[in-house]
Amino acid sequence: MNKRGPLKPKNAVVTLREDDMKKITLITVALCLAVAMAIPAMATKVNVSGEYRVRGFYTDNITLDESRSESQAYYDNRLRVETVFQANDNVSVTTRFDAFEDEVWGVDANGATTSAQFETPGAKDTIDFDRVYMTIMTPIGRFQIGRQEDGAWGPAAFDTDNDYYSTDSIQYLGKAGDILFGAMILKYAEMDSASPWVADTVADGDFDAYYIFAGYNKDNIEVGLLCELARAAEDNVFPVPPPLSSDATVKDYKIMPYWKLGFGPVNIEGEINYECGDIQFDSPMPVAAFWSPGSIAFEDDPDIDALVYYIKASADLEMANVYVGYVSVSGQEEGESDMTMGNLYYGGLGQGFTPLAILTDDLGGHILNTQGGSIFTATLNGVALHGVDLIYAGADLAVNDNLSVHLVAGQATANEDWTGDWDDEYGTEVDLGITWNIMDNVTYSATAAYLSTGDLLAQIGGVAQTNVDDVYGLMHEIKVTF
Secondary structure, X not given: OOOOOOOOOHHHHHHHHHHXXXXXXXXXXXXXXXXXXXXXXXXXXXXXXXXXXXXXEEEEOXXXXXXXXXXXXXXXXXXXXEEEEEEEOOEEEEEEEEEEEEEEOOOOOOOOOOOHHHOOOOOOOOEEEEEEEEEEEEOOEEEEEEEEEOOXXXXXXXXXXOOOOEEEEEEEEEEEOOEEEEEEEEEEEOOOOOOOOOOOOOOOOOEEEEEEEEEEEEOOEEEEEEEEEEEEEXXXXXXXXXXXXXXEEEEEEEEEEEEEEEEOOEEEEEEEEEEEEEEEEOOOOEHHHOOOOOOOEOOOOOEEEEEEEEEEEEEEOOOEEEEEEEEEEOOOOOOOOOEOOOOOOOOOOOOOOOOOOOOXXXXXXXXXXOOOOOOOOOOOOOHHHHOEEEEEEEEEEEOOOOEEEEEEEEEEEOOOOOOOOOOOEEEEEEEEEEEEEEEOOEEEEEEEEEEEEOHHHHHHOXXXXXXXXXXXXXXEXXXXXX
16 A cells, blocks of 8 residues: 555646646736835935046155255046935935045056056955945934044044045934034044954053034024044054154043134134143153154153144135135144144144145145145154144136136244254245136146245255255146036
8 A cells, every 4th residue: 555645647746736836926926016016115215426536746856855856747546436325214324435546547556667457456455445334313313323524523624634534433413403513432443352252462452532512503603612532542652763662541632613704705714623631651751752852851641732723714706715814733842741732643734624735735745734644744853843834825716607716825834943943934835726617527627836945844854955945746637526
């Protein structure tokens, strides 16, 4: 006897399979219809925007030394894409990446002069996701969580460059009438183990910051106040030569009021950045290790006491906007044991402050800015030590709807003089530029700049006083936005 039951005719088996197939087909069709009807209600809206730019630079006498007369010329480019995934009216996720960011044409991954077309695939890190964060709108305000923009507050004088700087943070923003208020927690550095269950080599090595802020904006009045507490327990807080070590714990408190006021065609804006706190070195650190042999020695916990302020007035005329601005960054007082440099570590001129192409923009490597990349800001015996007093004035002239001309001149000097300085001048600069909207979404801009080199800047650069010479250059850019 067959334990599986009586055998069935073959045609019965065929009939069963046909029925099953009909059922499966009906179920599949029903599911497809259900999904098709649900998709419009569930679909995530995606908004994509960005830009592609190509820039060219030429700088003559980049070392300020006429005996060397070195020049520099190159192109770079960048593709930037920002995508917003809108899950619903209250929830979204924003991402941003850069491709070939500021990569110089004709330079390979190892810095050689071989064209990029000959590179081994994958040799160069060509795509960098620099932002990803969620935005959640609630009845009590907006929350943004993730890696997002950092350093933007009030006017641009002390802002980090929005093009480059992002920080892991949690941000809350609320509103009551015309008053905005909020708070932020930022994680700049995590020195604990990056992997779970792995023993930490540092017990306390974080760099965190906490912000609270409020602002008022109505009609022609915009004012704001931000307060910051930053704490960093870091290795080598300052660049000192071995075997010295600048391991320290830093506590920094900052108060930043700003204002933007309108009086008819006249606008006045300004900002103050006052920071205080202390630096607790693991061991006493002589100031000579930082900047000046034979100077005073640091105590174990020098105080921070720095001041930076900025003011600008502008007037909108029929075809032009004219303006004058002044910014002051405190330097290190000679013979003072406290840290009074305003252009160091936390405060000072941000990369977003770019009125002059050579002294404060990419053409000269941001000579006067906090995060400057030139030879004049690479060590502490330079611009950071002396501080900055900069006055500038300019005009933007609208030739027509698509073309405008820009003229600006400025003079920069040291905020603090030190024994042995040749002079207190960084230099006087004059720039002439244009912005041309070639067509929709295509813009071309160019700036020619001339710097009458000051003796102090040349001294910082290690140039013999008899060889000091001026600098001129050109930078231009074509940009497509989408």
